[in-house]
Amino acid sequence: MDMAIITDNLVLFGSICLFTAVYFYGYFFLFSKLWKGRSRYEAASCGMSLTHGTAVAALCCYEIFSKEWVLDAPNTPLQNKIMEYSMAYFIVDLLNLAFTAPDDYLFIIHHIGTLSYMISCRYFIQHGAISVMCCIAGGEITSPVQNIWTLSKMAQDSSQKAKQLFLSISPFFTVYFTIVRAGFGPYLTWALGRFYLGGHADHIMPRWLACCWLFKLVFAILASMLWVTHLWVALFKFYSWRMPQGSVQEKID
Template sequence: MDFLIFYDSHLPLFTVWFIFTYMLGYFVIFKNWNNKYRSEAASCLMSLAHGTPALVLSILSILQFQNSIAQLDFTSPNTALQNLVLEHSIAYFFMDLFHYIVLIPSDVLFIAHHVASLYVLTTCRYLFDMGQ
């Protein structure tokens, strides 16, 4: 495995972005809410900050390099834009997993979903560098 992949990674930046988004929701936007709902609302805000850009970046990634959906090739190496989408999603799933492990450890199914998603995303990005 080539460790140079980690040097040009946007993963730390995206992780800080999601920490900031969560804190903004928890301490500013939802500061007057009940603590239980406040943390859930902050997690939902973080989810919104993930889902919308991920959708747009994924569509751009497909349109930029493919003429049609039928021509998608998951065996070709990831492009820089595809790696950006993967790192954006890895940072989100990592931060939301942390939220669930700390605040809602009884939600085993959701935690398992996040662990499985992180496994797929990180292997596509850092281990195989393909499959986006």
């Protein structure tokens, strides 16, 4: 491989090695005694997601709030490195899904869509990275809480502490996830759609690519809405089940 390619993409290749190491550490050591089979793969994936989401959400928020919101601006070196770091995570996790959960079509499509969005911005048009920063921030700012919630949910049957953590964090996570995905997500999609579909970026990218970006955003928002609905339904069912029978009868009467 050309050394210039490796040098220009050092963060990408280095991060692929990092996430692979984190995944195998979680699978062979951290979660080996807790889960078997598919649950063990999912737990290892959560370890990668925590490593990725926590760092990248902070970096993207810094980029969003420290710079003017110019959607057709050239990518900065830091923005390119953030995208490379994030692309590495999606590449490794996509391989994980392909081997361990090939029937999880929604997540596979999500990963492919997100990865292609970043690749086109980083390598094809080399502009508009602030839109990627916003999308990553909106998607990953919930990552720390989401992965803790997921791991505690998986472990609740075998650990009382995990069960208590899951029960205590579920209401907060549901509200937090709803605010970010059902609040910020649609607004971001509207703002980016108005700019890119309005022709304001035609000098840096073909219109068909702008349509592809917006299609992926809309798909992500719809998928998020489905999960938000699922979270609230599950939460209401849980508290209805826990409610004393007398209280239920009083509400019915």
